[in-house]
Amino acid sequence: RKEVEQDPGPFNVPEGATVAFNCTYSNSASQSFFWYRQDCRKEPKLLMSVYSSGNEDGRFTAQLNRASQYISLLIRDSKLSDSATYLCVVITGNQFYFGTGTSLTVIP
Amino acid sequence: GAGVSQSPSNKVTEKGKDVELRCDPISGHTALYWYRQSLGQGLEFLIYFQGNSAPDKSGLPSDRFSAERTGGSVSTLTIQRTQQEDSAVYLCASSYGTVEKLFFGSGTQLSVL
Numbered sequence: 001r002k003e004v005e006q007d008p009g010p011f012n013v014p015e016g017a018t019v020a021f022n023c024t025y026s027n028s029a030s031q032s033f034f035w036y037r038q039d040c041r042k043e044p045k046l047l048m049s050v051y052s053s054g055n056e057d058g059r060f061t062a063q064l065n066r067a068s069q070y071i072s073l074l075i076r077d078s079k080l081s082d083s084a085t086y087l088c089v090v091i092t093g094n095q096f097y098f099g100t101g102t103s104l105t106v107i108p
Numbered sequence: 109g110a111g112v113s114q115s116p117s118n119k120v121t122e123k124g125k126d127v128e129l130r131c132d133p134i135s136g137h138t139a140l141y142w143y144r145q146s147l148g149q150g151l152e153f154l155i156y157f158q159g160n161s162a163p164d165k166s167g168l169p170s171d172r173f174s175a176e177r178t179g180g181s182v183s184t185l186t187i188q189r190t191q192q193e194d195s196a197v198y199l200c201a202s203s204y205g206t207v208e209k210l211f212f213g214s215g216t217q218l219s220v221l
Contacts, residue, residue, distance in 0.1 A: 031207060032207050034209060036210075042214070043199055043212035043213060043214050043215055044151070044199075044210075044212050045212070046209045046210070046211075049209070087150075087151075089210075091207050094139075094156065094158060094164065094207075095153070095156070095164075096141065096153070096201075096210060097153075098143075098150055098151040099150065100149065100150035101150060
């Protein structure tokens with residue numbers, strides 16, 4: 001079983017839509033969680049950390065559900081510039097485990 | 109420097125040749141990771157350095173792959189006798205500690221002909 005699993009998509013949504021991605025992780029001992037964004041042919045960049053209490057950064061909201069071992073990312077009022085691949089990242093021990101990413105395309 | 113620096117940005121080599129990829133982490137970052145990403149695929153962990161501890165080499169795909177980190181800073185990933193399946197983007201990342209956020213370099217695109 002993979003450490004981190006994500007729906008690869010693709011998600012094609014119109015501008016202004018709300019879209020949500022989920023990610024599940026297999027190890028209950030995992031201690032830190034992040035969402036990274038990767039643009040085509042670019043390196044991944046940190047989007048936001050994910051906390052149990054939930055956290056928000058502008059149009060982006062991240063949630064962690066430890067009991068069910070999943071994390072989510074909600075994007076409101078989608079912009080064309082949100083088009084990218086979103087990577088779920090879980091830290092277990094010293095290791096960063098990356099999901100394969102969910103592809104989002106925001107359509108004009 | 110301000111960010112993680114990798115060189116070269118592109119490397120084209122012939123099958124069977126050796127290549128060296130370089131990574132300069134962010135100053136002060138103690139943890140350094142190497143990943144590999146094939147086109148349209150996720151990140152594949154290769155090796156991890158933390159301070160002066162022995163590296164975690166569990167992700168290296170074969171004994172043709174090796175890496176070192178000199179002086180706790182610059183790291184070199186060496187691939188011997190390259191094969192076509194080694195073609196990928198090799199990404200280096202560093203972090204301040206073991207559970208801190210990762211900062212990636214822009215990667216080395218390796219093409220083995």
